[in-house]
Amino acid sequence: MADQAYSRPAVRGGAGRGGLRWFDPVAAALAGPALILMLIFLIGPMVVVILLSLTDYQLGAASLSFVGLHNYAEMFGDRTFQKSLANTLIYVGVVVPCSVLLGLGAALLIEADRRMRGFYRAVYFLPVMATLIAMAIVWEFMLHPQFGVVNLTLEAIGIPGQSWLQNPSLVLFTLCGIGIWQSIGFNMVLFMAGLTAIPSDLYEAASVDGANRALDRFRLVTWPMLGPVTLFVIVITSIRSFQVFDTVQVITKGGPNKASEVLLHTMYTEGFSFFRTGYAAALTVIFLLFVLALSALKVFVLDKRTHYA
Amino acid sequence: MNQELGPIASILRHVVLLFGALIMLSPFIVMIVTSLKPQSEILSADFTLWPKTWYAVENYRAALTSTPLLLYMLNGVIVTVAIFVLQVLVALPAAYALAKLRFRFRGLMFGAVLLCLLIPMHATAIPVYVLLFKLGLLNTYASLILPFAISVFGIFLMRQFFLTVPDDIIDAARIDGMSEFGIVWRVMLPTAVPAVIAFGIFSVVAHWNDYFWPLIAVGDRNLFTPPLGIAYFKLDEAGTNYGPLMAAATIAITPLVIGFLLAQRRFIEGITFTGMKS
Amino acid sequence: MSETDQQSSCAGHASRRGAVEIRGLTKSFGAVSVLKGVDLRIAPGEFVTILGPSGCGKSTLMRIVAGLERQDGGEILIDGGSVDEMRPSARDIAMVFQSYALYPHLTVRENIAVPLRMRELSAVQRLPGARLLSASARRAVREADRAVRDVAALLKIEPLLDRKPGQLSGGQKQRVALGRAMVRKPRVFLMDEPLSNLDAELRVHMRAEIAQLHRSLGVTFIYVTHDQAEAMTMSDRVVVMMNGMPLQIAPPEEIYDDPADLAVARFVGSPRINVLDGRVQGGGIAAAGVVLPLATGLADGTSVQVAIRPNRATLDPAVAAPRVSGRLVHRENLGSDLFLYVATEGSAEPLIVRQDPGIAGRLAVGEAAEVGLPVEHVYVFDAEGRRIALLASDARRRAHG
Ligand SMILES: Nc1ncnc2c1ncn2[C@@H]1O[C@H](COP(=O)(O)OP(=O)(O)OP(=O)(O)O)[C@@H](O)[C@H]1O
Ligand SMILES: [Mg+2]
8 A cells, every 4th residue: 555656636736846747637637527528518619600600501511611701791781680689789778777776676675674575585586487488478378469467457457458469569678578577586686695795884884974764874875885786787687688589489489570589589590490500600709799798897897896706 | 774664664665565576476376377277268358366167187187198298397307407417527526626726727727717607508509509410419318418518607616615615624635545536526515515506506497497408409309398398389289278388387387486485595596696607 | 664774773662663754855836945955853653843933834844744745855754665656645644734624524423434434445335335235344334433432532522423523612623633643543643733723721731632642652743833832842852943944853951951043042932032142252252241251262253142041041149140230121020930121231132031039029120130141051152043062061061960
């Protein structure tokens, strides 16, 4: 036993003067699988998707040729893409402020008092984890023009019902409504985490300083402390909203007449229904640019809040 | 924030929150109530919370027999569990190496992890699809599982946790005769159980609910996961057959909802991670 | 493991295991040189303490001996064989950490059993359920159980065996950590400041217990501390380390009474030793206005430093000694001891004198005081701080001895 030679683990302190070895078998065995999978499923595909966007590749085709920026040129001239991008931006523009404000309101109201706090929190959070596809189908049923609960309720109080999902000028906002319904709870728990991080003696200090009304305390303590959290929540919700797909795919298929077409759905249709892989890759790149820009903002915000150690 | 509200403010709070709760819950209420009613009642012009005729058995039987819903559920379990197990097997050793070992390319690798955190799943779909196509793996369990075997978020999260484990324990384990892999599974994993559970909830919820990738990767009904199963259930026969459709939706969300009600805090914690990842 | 000649030097323990030899050990972290050539021979069964200020490289030395860190140069031999290429667990050593390093998810019993299970059971046998199938695994587990119980009995922690570390006090954790080290019956025990997380009272108590443990086990202990009381009370020999170099290796009394270096003299002893700047002058040393009759053989004008411990300096007029005059600036009465601080011309810091309350009881702050420096207790160091042998000291020793 005593004479068993060993390849020394890369213990802290490392290999001394010569610096660290080029190949460390222990580290390779531990981190290698993760690295390989990262290359195959994340980094590699990122590179490939950019390269593919410059080709005319169609899935199953024997060959492909380099077409430069042709896909992008075609895309920007395409009415579907224009509509799709505009719709996505509108969707984000509506869902983000509404769900962030409502999430903040829910968090503040729920945390304002102890009574039924757990119940409210659970109820508001439920939509976040319920399978969205299933709930989208329920929403579609609820929004049915004739016997949907929504119209029945509205008519009961004297408001005329609407063709929520058939009316081209309404359908996108209906989907926004479902998106808001699903995001409120998520934003709420993020805000709650932010609220509990506010030291309670700040409130006591504010009271001592004469901020007696709830509104004064909110302006003096809560809001300034919650500012960075809000920025963080806005960015996250923007990223999530940009990825809207499930509800569109299962309820409207982008219709009627592209009125609810969104980026990911266009990408899905082009790439996996028409198998125009190169063109779909170009759409992906555009989608990615938006998400990465938002992510960069998030990393920036996160860094400031030292979530990364 | 912990002081009690006055009586008027308190009532106001409840009024507002209860109204909100009603809206948040309405789809769930409608779903369950509808799943208990016969078609004639569902299509009638007045909505009642209480079914006049109980049709639960028929609806749920229809949901389970006219489509292999139980198989979809089983597929969901297989896929989510396999993904989670693989993610842990891959991520924990890597996280340990990144947190506690010094090796040449550690900084580079951690940089790659941070970079990959920014990549949304949808962006890699096309190349991964092409890759699986070339490998002939489309329409298999592997196509549903393998692309998610790597969770850079899992690596990142576990690394942050491992950083807090004292070095002395690791040294003690080395002196006690454990190998580096032994340390990962016998020392790091047990101390990281809460973090692994939270990550597990995050992962299971995300992949149980995922629709985008299964929609792309499988066409074979025997491989459908619950979201895909319901979507197709709605598409073909039950387009307007709302009773069974709502029954199927109820069944599909039940496992997660029960889990959530049992372990609220952990679920909220786990799903909040989505924010740091997506 | 062959018996080598080095063990003959420790005739008394020739049959025991645990001789450690450290040869020319060097270690750097980047540009910082932490160990600068450490040589140390430890006899089997010896209790050696490494004493030094924070950051001097004590832990680094221990970690290299344990195999947790790779040295840049030099070698480590245990019982004559090089262990440089052995993994930590193969070196047959045990280590007790300052933070105890208990596995938080295992009970005390399981914690103590870990080294045995790792050594006695194969990877397959360690799998859950394997014991049902393998008789040898069952036997090994039974033996480990017995060994754990024996150790627990010795350390009086039997009632704690089924608790988790989170439910233990600091002292109890310390005992469990000791138990985990003992159970494998190693040839060398390494302890890195094992008591520094305990409160003062418990520290004194555990000090005695560790010394007792050493006597009953009879194996080699290498003990790291920056607490001189621990070093002085427990060890056979003390290694005083500064800046990655052992300055003196000697039994505790010798470290205190016969320091080889001014840094050692300053580091050991409380309150601190009195140091005066001096200059060789006609066969003696001029310091603080007096000439001490100390023959160094050095040329006139060489600057030196003289030092005397507070308990050797005196205010007693009955003692015949050269006297330095000054003024009492502060008195510290600890009940048993009275410390008097006397400011003098030749020294920036006041001289400290430990005195019987009977003799200096009446002296008030502000009054003039004459500090006697009995020359037989004065150490002389050169400008670099190395001890200078005195020519007269031979005669002095003879007279005393
Ligand atoms: N892994 C490392 N990388 C870089 N420098 C290190 C490392 N480990 C130790 N050092 C440095 O080496 C020097 C000696 O450290 P060491 O831990 O041996 O000191 P020590 O004598 O044990 O001190 P203490 O009494 O505070 O425990 C210190 O200056 C420390 O900063
Ligand atoms: Mg140390």
